[in-house]
Amino acid sequence: MNIYDYVIVGSGVAGLNAARLIPKDKKVLVLCKKVPWECNTFYAQGGIATAVDKEDIPSHIKDTLVAGVNHNNTNAVEVLSENSRACVDDMINAGMQFDLNTKGELAFTKEAAHSRNRILHADGDATGRMIHLFLMGTCQHEIETNCVVNDLLIKDDVCYGVQYYVSETEQKVVYAHNTILASGGIGSIYKYHTNSTAIAGEIQGICAEKGIELKDMEMMQFHPTVFKGTSFARKSLLSEALRGEGAHIVDENNNRFLFEYHPDGELAPRDVVSRSIYDYHSKTGLRIYLSFDSFEKNSFRKRFPNIYENLKQFGYDLPFERVPISPAFHYAMGGIATNVDAKVKGMKNLYAIGECACTGLHGANRLASNSLLEGVVYSKIAVDISMKENFKIDAENYDKTIRSYVRNKEADKPIKERVRQLMWENAGIVRDEEALKKALEEINNFFNENIGRLLFLRLLTAKSILNAAIERKKSLGAHFIKEKKC
Secondary structure (H helix, E strand, C coil): EEEEEEEEEEECHHHHHHHHHCCCCEEEEEEECCCCCCCCCHHHCCCCCCCCCCCHHHHHHHHHHHHHHCCCHHHHHHHHHHHHHHHHHCCCCCCCCCCCCCCCCCCCECCCCCCCCCEEEECCCCCCHHHHHHHHHHHHCECCCCCEEEEEEEECCCCEEEEEECCCCCCEEEEEEEEEEECCCCHHHHCECCCCCCCHHHHHHHHHHCCCCEEECEEEEEEEECCCCCCCECCECCHHHHCCCCCCEEECCCCCCHHHHCCCCHCCCCCHHHHHHHHHHHHHCCCEEEECCCCCCHHHHHHHHHHHHHHCCCCCCCCCCCEEEEEEEEECCCCCEEHHHHHHHCCCCCCCCHHECCCCCCCCCCCCCCHHHHHHHHHHHHHHHHHCCCCCHHHHHCCCCCCCCCCCCCCHHHHHHHHHHHHHHHHHCCEHHHHHHHHHHHHHHHHCCCCHHHHHHHHHHHHHHHHHHHHHHCCCCEECCCCCCC
């Protein structure tokens, strides 16, 4: 029987960095849902945070806890920050090139809710893309594309591998001594989002089906500055770095209204800024824009070349014109419950890293640019722990029958669209308990329809978000309950 040492589900920063760190003599398979670059990492404009030095670690920890409204797992935050610089330096030593300042030193910049400059960028505003290209260039292991995982092979707290689609009808099984889930978040469950269209939360649904704990699923982050000028579900992100370096959020009358909501204005935590935009627009009906009038053109083009070119295609001449914006779903703080050793709780050889995982690191609101860092740090932890434990499955203990799952059915498409609408309207920036319950009732009814496997898994994930939101009765960070009028 062909057994891999590792199967890695996902080809973003977490999955590919894990692959980079696994020795070449190990038998490793990386499964990509579409093509490797169709992941959130590739689209990440903002940078990667790191404690600049040992003296900065307490400050980085504090900033992360404040942004997370102290709902964080403090131990997970400490592990992230204490290992941050060493992990970033390891990438640099392996060939990753971050932007430098005029002195030839790493150019640390500032983003919202950070108390100091500690964000590294690559190619200006294409950090995720450059990290992804670097990691693809260092991958010495087998990568299989167009693989959609539809089941985890679990028995007695051991994961024997995964089952996945290789076409609309054909399914395969791969066995592995260690399985690492790095499949990303849940973006496509929402009507408007910034995520890759490959990110739809099926792995979280499999975990819900298997009785594996999902943690903090009500904690969904909505990015405040997303370009509003397209009809696509996936919206173009306008990086946090823009506001960190001088861009302003204004209404159509050029009023910087955010200071009415928070003393830090545009540099307040993401949940505050998104909620403030939502509230202000609801009350006034005024359109909201991102203004770049503090920038000089040549420096803007050099610092944000991709944003400049992308918006130029839509007819905007930056930094001279304002751009219409609106919040959209961006990041899942909640996910598959893991310990700080990156191991899925209750499992012996199953790991989850990156956005699909939840150590409690981000609490109720993720601090800007901690996401790429999480993927880098916790992928190393997962590899280190798995190498140390050297767990071996006995594949003879597992039933080799491939489960018969129909991937898609005729009823799926309209239901998918309705689910995305329900989640956007009821589990979005501002929530109402009764509306959440009605949405959950409608979601539950969809399980009675003749639906395909992938929609079934998405429904399980949506259900877990709604249930968690209903259970949390008071507002906390990204989970905001609308006050009832007397």
